[in-house]
Amino acid sequence: MDVVLLSRLQFALTIAFHYIFPPLTIGMSVVMVYLETQHLRTGDPLYDRAGRFWTRIFALNFSIGVATGIVMEFQFGTNWATYSRFVGDVFGSALAAEGIFAFFLESGFLALLVFGWDRISAKMHLFSTVMVSFGSIFSSIWIVVANSWQQTPAGHHIVPVLRDGAPLVIDGRVILRAEIVDFWALLFNPSSVQRLAHVLIGAFILGSFFVMSISAWYLLKKRHEEFAKKSFSGALIFATLASIAALVSGHFQANTVSLYQPAKLAAFEGHYETGPGDMSLFGVPDDATESIRFNIAIPGGLSFLLHENFEDQVVGLDRFRPEDRPPVILTFASYHIMISLGMAFIGLTLLASFLHWRGSLYSKRWLLWVFVFAVVGALASNQLGWVAAEVGRQPWIVHPPVEWTADGDVVVGSDGVVVYDEAAGLRTADSVSPSVDASQVLASLLGFGFIYLFLGVVWLYVLDQKIRHGPEPVDDDRGEGEGLLSAAAARVERRRGPLSDSGEGS
Amino acid sequence: MEWATLAVIWFVIEGALLIGYAILDGFDLGVGILHPFVPKDDRERRIAMNAIGPLWDGNEVWLVTFGGALFAAFPEAYATSFSAFYTAFMLLLVALIFRAVSMELRSKVASDWWRRFWDFAFFGGSATATLLFGVAVGNAILGMPLDRAGNFTGTLADQLNPYTLLVGLMTVALFAMHGGLFLYLKTEGDFQARLRDWMWRSWGLFLVAYMLTTMYTLALVPRATANFEHWPLAAVVVVANVLAVANIPRALHWGRPGEAFVSSCAVIATLVMLFGLALFPNLVTASNDAANSITIFNGASSPKTLTIMLIIAVIGMPFVLAYTGIVYWAFRGKVRLDEHSY
Numbered sequence: 001m002d003v004v005l006l007s008r009l010q011f012a013l014t015i016a017f018h019y020i021f022p023p024l025t026i027g028m029s030v031v032m033v034y035l036e037t038q039h040l041r042t043g044d045p046l047y048d049r050a051g052r053f054w055t056r057i058f059a060l061n062f063s064i065g066v067a068t069g070i071v072m073e074f075q076f077g078t079n080w081a082t083y084s085r086f087v088g089d090v091f092g093s094a095l096a097a098e099g100i101f102a103f104f105l106e107s108g109f110l111a112l113l114v115f116g117w118d119r120i121s122a123k124m125h126l127f128s129t130v131m132v133s134f135g136s137i138f139s140s141i142w143i144v145v146a147n148s149w150q151q152t153p154a155g156h157h158i159v160p161v162l163r164d165g166a167p168l169v170i171d172g173r174v175i176l177r178a179e180i181v182d183f184w185a186l187l188f189n190p191s192s193v194q195r196l197a198h199v200l201i202g203a204f205i206l207g208s209f210f211v212m213s214i215s216a217w218y219l220l221k222k223r224h225e226e227f228a229k230k231s232f233s234g235a236l237i238f239a240t241l242a243s244i245a246a247l248v249s250g251h252f253q254a255n256t257v258s259l260y261q262p263a264k265l266a267a268f269e270g271h272y273e274t275g276p277g278d279m280s281l282f283g284v285p286d287d288a289t290e291s292i293r294f295n296i297a298i299p300g301g302l303s304f305l306l307h308e309n310f311e312d313q314v315v316g317l318d319r320f321r322p323e324d325r326p327p328v329i330l331t332f333a334s335y336h337i338m339i340s341l342g343m344a345f346i347g348l349t350l351l352a353s354f355l356h357w358r359g360s361l362y363s364k365r366w367l368l369w370v371f372v373f374a375v376v377g378a379l380a381s382n383q384l385g386w387v388a389a390e391v392g393r394q395p396w397i398v399h400p401p402v403e404w405t406a407d408g409d410v411v412v413g414s415d416g417v418v419v420y421d422e423a424a425g426l427r428t429a430d431s432v433s434p435s436v437d438a439s440q441v442l443a444s445l446l447g448f449g450f451i452y453l454f455l456g457v458v459w460l461y462v463l464d465q466k467i468r469h470g471p472e473p474v475d476d477d478r479g480e481g482e483g484l485l486s487a488a489a490a491r492v493e494r495r496r497g498p499l500s501d502s503g504e505g506s
Numbered sequence: 507m508e509w510a511t512l513a514v515i516w517f518v519i520e521g522a523l524l525i526g527y528a529i530l531d532g533f534d535l536g537v538g539i540l541h542p543f544v545p546k547d548d549r550e551r552r553i554a555m556n557a558i559g560p561l562w563d564g565n566e567v568w569l570v571t572f573g574g575a576l577f578a579a580f581p582e583a584y585a586t587s588f589s590a591f592y593t594a595f596m597l598l599l600v601a602l603i604f605r606a607v608s609m610e611l612r613s614k615v616a617s618d619w620w621r622r623f624w625d626f627a628f629f630g631g632s633a634t635a636t637l638l639f640g641v642a643v644g645n646a647i648l649g650m651p652l653d654r655a656g657n658f659t660g661t662l663a664d665q666l667n668p669y670t671l672l673v674g675l676m677t678v679a680l681f682a683m684h685g686g687l688f689l690y691l692k693t694e695g696d697f698q699a700r701l702r703d704w705m706w707r708s709w710g711l712f713l714v715a716y717m718l719t720t721m722y723t724l725a726l727v728p729r730a731t732a733n734f735e736h737w738p739l740a741a742v743v744v745v746a747n748v749l750a751v752a753n754i755p756r757a758l759h760w761g762r763p764g765e766a767f768v769s770s771c772a773v774i775a776t777l778v779m780l781f782g783l784a785l786f787p788n789l790v791t792a793s794n795d796a797a798n799s800i801t802i803f804n805g806a807s808s809p810k811t812l813t814i815m816l817i818i819a820v821i822g823m824p825f826v827l828a829y830t831g832i833v834y835w836a837f838r839g840k841v842r843l844d845e846h847s848y
Contacts, residue, residue, distance in 0.1 A: 056846075060610060066563060067606035071599050073573050078595050081657065084588075088581020093815055096578040099571030100822035107567050108829030111560035112836055117846050119836055161582075163804050170655050177581075179808040272651040347669025433589035435658040444596040451600060455607065462614045494589075 003432050006441040007079040010448060014071050016383055017452045023382050026140060026200065027207010027238075028058050029133035034234050036095060036126045050227050052117065053131075053471035054211065057463065059114045064459055066107075071448075079441065083397055083431035089179045090156050090186060091146050098142035106135030137200065144199050148192035151389070151396050154262045155185030158423055176423060178398070191256050193385070195389075198249045201242050202382045205345060208239035209371075209378035214467055218372040219362055224470050232371075233356060240349040246342050253303065257392075258306050261399055262315040262410055263324065263418075264392035267331040269302050274409075275490030277302030277314035280336070281438075285328045291318070315410050321417050326394045334387035341381040400425030512812040513802040516579040517786065519819060522615055523575060524632030525778045526706065527568035529684075529771045534565055536685015538605060538632020539678060541625060544689070549843070550697050551625060555609050556847045557692040558838045564830060566602070578815055582656055582805035583789035590650055590658030591642055594665065597654060598638045598845065605631030613848045628739035640677030644670030647723070647730050647784050652798040656790070656805075669722055683708035683754070687767040692841050702758075705766070709754055723784075726770065729786035729791065740783055741792075747776035787815035 032054050039047035073095065076084050084092075109131035114118055116128065149156075160167035161175045168175045180186055212235045218228035260267040270285040271290045273279050279301025283292035300310030307314075317325050348370065356363040362368070393399055400420045403411040413419035507515075537558050545551040558565075577584040606628040612624035648669060651660045675722060686705045690698055700771035723730050734740050757766035785791070789805050792798035806812060 054847075060614075063563075063607055064608035066566070067603040070566070072600055073570060073577075074595055074599055076577065077573075077584045078592050079589075081585035081589035084577065084585040085581055085656075088577055088584060092574065092576075092578030092581055092584070093811055093818075094809070096571065096574035096815060097818050097822075099567060099574040100818060100826065103567040103570055104564065104822075104826040104829050107564040109831045110563060111833045114561045115846050116836060168655075175655065180811045180814065183814050245649055299789060314552060324632045433585070433592070433657070434655070435589045436592045440592050440596075446593075447596065448602065451603065456601070458607075458611060462611060465615060 003436060003438050003441055006445055006446065007432050008428065010079065010441060010445040011075060012074065012216065013445065013452065014068065015386070016074055018068040018457070019383060019386065020379060021061050021301055022136065022140065023067065023199075023203035023206045024210055024379075025058060025062050025065055025207075026133070026136045027205070028054060028061070028210060028429075029129065029136055029207070030204060030238060031207060031211050031231070031235050032058065033126070033129050033133055034238075035231070036122075036129055038230075038234075040126060046226055046230060048122075049471045049473075050231050053227070054231070055113060055129075057214075057466055059110075059480035060459070060462060060466065062110060064455060068452075068455075075180065078285045079433055079436065080397075080431050081433035081435070081450050083426060085161070085175075086177050086426050086431070087398060089177060090149060090153075091373045093180065093183075094142045094149070095147035102135050102139035102142060106132055106139065109135065117126060139201070140199055141196060144190045145187055145189070146196050147389075149186060149189050150396075151195075152190040152192075152256070152391055153398060153401070153425075154189035154289050155180060155182040155187070157181050172453055182214050190260055191253070194253045194256055196248065198253055198385070201246045201249055202385060204238050204242035205246060206375070206378045206382050208235040208242065209345075209375040211235040212239060213373070213375035214261050214370045216244075216368040217467070218470070220365060220368050220372070227471050229362060229476060232362075234358060235350055236349065241343070243342065243345040243349050247346060250339070250342065255306060258314070259404075260402060261393065262402060263317065263320045263327055266315060266317045266320075267326040267328045267392050268335040268388060270328060270332045271314055273318055274316040275313055276300050276311055277306070277316075280332075280339045282336075284333075285332045287328055310494070313408060319410055319412060319416075319418055324395065324418065324420060326392045331392040332389055334384040334391065338384040338388060340386075341377045344377065345374075380392075396427065397428040397431045398423050398426040507809070507813065509806070509809040509812075510803060512809055512816065513806045515816065516575075516806065516812055517782070517789075517802045519581065520572065520575060521778060521782045523568055523572040524781075525775045526583075526733065527565070527572055528774045528778055530565035530568055531562070532681045532684045532774055533688035534562040534685065535605075535632045535636045536681040536683065537689055538685070539627050539636060539682040540685055540689065540704060540708075541629045541632070543787075544686070544701055545697065548621065550615060551621075551843045552774060552848060553693060553697065555612065555628070556688060556843060557689055559609060559848050560833060562606075564833060566606075572582045575815070579807055579812060580789055580800075580802065580805045581807060583800045584655045586652065586658065586790045586800050586805075587642075587646070589752040590660075591645070593662050593664070594638050594641060598635055601634035601638070603631075605626075605635065609848055636678045636681045638676040640674035641665065641670045643677070643781055644673030647673070647727060647781070649729070649788075649795070649799075650792035651704045651794040652790065652792040652800070654798055656798065656800050659794075669726070672715065672719050672722060676712065676719050679708055679712035679715050680777075682708075683712050684767075684770045687763060687770050691767060692839075694840055705758060706755075709758075713751070727784075733783050733786055735767075743776050743779045743783065747773065749778060750776060 033056065035051045038044070039051060049358070065268070072208065076091075077096075109128040112128040113132050116125060120128070149163055156178045157179055158176050162168065162176050197287045211231050215228040215232035215235070219232070254268070257268070266272070267356060269277060270280055270283060272285075272290040276299075277294075278297040278299050279309070280292055280295055280297040281296035285292050302314055303312040304310050317328070352361055352366050352371070355364060355367070400422070401424055402418065402420075405411055410418050541551065541554060557571045557805045573584070608624040608628040608631060612621055612628070615621075645665050648667075650658055650664065653659050653715055683705060685702055686708055690701045690705060693701065750769045753769040754766045754773070757763070757769060787803065788801055790800040792800075807815075830832045
């Protein structure tokens with residue numbers, strides 16, 4: 001196997017494993033902010049216990065996220081040296097800003113969040129939780145900006161690398177790199193805001209489904225029920241809003257992709273032939289026949305979504321040379337499964353919200369079981385979204401610009417296909433480290449494979465232990481100074497609580 | 507600002523980030539290196555881990571920021587060095603992963619073999635990472651063969667030689683001493699009393715490795731000291747370094763562990779400065795042809811980017827120092843174990 005394929009596999013493996021944790025912690029941090037705010041507002045100790053419980057799980061997730069995150073930063077240099085030389089001026093800045101603005105904030109307040117319960121006041125603790133939440137969101141901003149620049153580059157120019165004032169020429173080729181011209185244009189490149197919104201929404205979905213999964217399990221096992229109901233109903237609000245928002249934001253994003261990366265959009269939709277685009281609901285793309293097998297499609301659906309007209313032309317894969325097309329099957333499948341999952345989340349959360357409003361949610365055991373496992377779908381949709389985005393960008397690591405004619409078609413060369421400006425982008429195949437050979441990458445790939453498998457098993461095991469252990473009972477709340485009698489009275493009060501305040505029988 | 511001026515400023519900022527990292531993560535790596543030797547039971551091992559529990563994550567961010575800033579300010583040096591050290595850095599990543607999760611996971615399961623495994627991971631990760639940092643520094647001082655595009659043309663075997671291993675061992679002894687001093691400040695009683703012996707031992711080990719490294723460098727690596735001919739004033743750093751090393755036993759003898767720890771910080775800071783003086787103006791020295799070296803001038807980003815990054819650093823650094831201050835203040839004093847500890 002060659003260095004390019006092995007390096008891609010290693011990047012895919014390490015980012016996929018790492019990306020279990022950032023969206024989980026971003027999403028969970030918002031739920032924790034909600035619970036701690038409720039505690040301060042209502043004084044109900046149950047919210048405090050819920051906050052502490054989720055913080056412990058958050059800390060576990062966070063530590064694995066940190067440990068696997070450094071791998072990502074190192075890999076640009078170790079495996080993708082040519083890419084790093086090409087984009088360092090632009091991409092490196094975003095990464096460095098992430099370190100200075102986000103990671104320090106996150107790690108500093110994380111210490112207070114996890115270890116500071118008995119050292120700082122409840123208000124200061126809430127502040128720390130908010131800061132950790134901000135920190136993790138800031139970090140996603142910079143990393144999504146950097147990635148979006150690779151998809152829709154802006155705010156830069158491509159110039160020769162200089163050595164002692166003269167362009168560096170190696171084997172007759174002038175070595176080029178991207179340099180920042182307009183920092184704000186780079187930051188707000190055509191896709192960064194939309195993609196950031198979509199990424200954060202995905203994180204909120206995952207975080208809230210994670211909380212609902214564990215809470216639903218407690219409800220089914222009839223343990224920590226009051227705690228579980230508080231956590232579940234809080235998370236359900238976020239999950240419902242986020243699921244609907246994901247659909248809206250995904251729609252706007254698809255429009256941007258169609259303008260700047262038409263080959264990617266065509267691969268998303270398995271749209272081989274330029275012309276009115278159908279919206280495939282199910283199918284298996286076949287590159288050999290350039291059609292979709294077992295296709296169930298809404299005729300003109302794609303044209304309508306992009307142009308509000310069923311007849312409008314959508315650029316297909318036939319406008320691109322075979323070597324300039326992304327791998328269609330993987331892109332198509334990941335994109336379609338992501339959307340199907342997103343639709344399922346909307347249905348599921350709306351149904352649960354309706355039942356919650358009716359007051360019968362917690363007696364629907366089958367639905368709670370669905371929620372126990374729905375978190376796997378939420379994780380899968382986050383991962384698949386990135387697979388679609390990154391595989392769909394191939395064969396480019398930095399996508400070159402596409403030009404459009406006045407009547408809405410891509411500008412093509414004399415042979416009827418798009419001729420990309422090779423100097424304006426960078427191919428993935430040209431991006432690896434020349435000094436690294438395949439055996440080294442194979443060894444590290446296998447190493448990461450084993451270690452991440454081991455870490456994944458350990459993570460699930462410890463998570464399971466923590467969930468089985470559950471939140472601390474409210475009764476042992478130290479330092480409250482309650483007398484025995486009032487404590488007992490409070491206990492009775494709480495026992496009665498869920499029946500009276502949620503209004504649910506059985 | 508002039509491009510060259512910006513490049514020098516960024517060289518200094520990188521140095522400052524490296525000093526910050528080496529001082530801060532230095533003590534928590536050192537606590538890991540001492541882990542099998544000093545704490546004698548489960549409670550003491552927990553105390554050792556909780557001494558750095560709230561701090562290590564923030565400390566490691568200095569490394570992440572150092573790497574990000576190198577990528578942004580000197581992409582050529584980042585690409586060259588990271589790909590040249592491929593195998594070493596992959597091992598480093600594995601070491602850092604195991605170390606990070608060992609602290610979080612160790613106390614989560616009350617089983618003997620589980621805790622032993624993570625104790626070993628904590629020690630192994632800390633010691634390996636420290637050794638590799640030292641080996642990388644040794645290689646950077648020696649230089650390495652590079653082609654015209656700046657790509658490493660040597661092999662892994664070139665990178666493991668007596669000099670680089672010596673620098674690696676010196677770093678292990680240095681961080682062990684530094685970690686021991688830190689732990690001494692955070693502990694009490696019998697545990698603290700045993701740490702005393704280890705501070706002396708690790709100082710002695712460091713002293714031996716330090717003197718050997720110095721002699722080796724002076725005798726066989728002429729480039730490392732060439733800059734002192736241009737700037738005789740740089741000798742101040744050497745003097746400060748020697749004084750700081752010598753002050754550690756003095757402060758320990760007079761029962762001033764806080765001062766010994768500050769001296770140890772000064773030893774690390776001055777050693778990083780000497781490393782910078784040995785390199786300047788190179789970031790990666792080509793051992794085969796000086797023209798292929800990546801310098802701070804031919805390896806830098808554009809002046810525009812360096813300026814933007816400088817603004818980002820000026821805005822960001824006060825916040826960084828404030829967060830660091832808040833956390834160290836909140837967790838000052840001796841370690842107390844509670845229900846939220848590791």
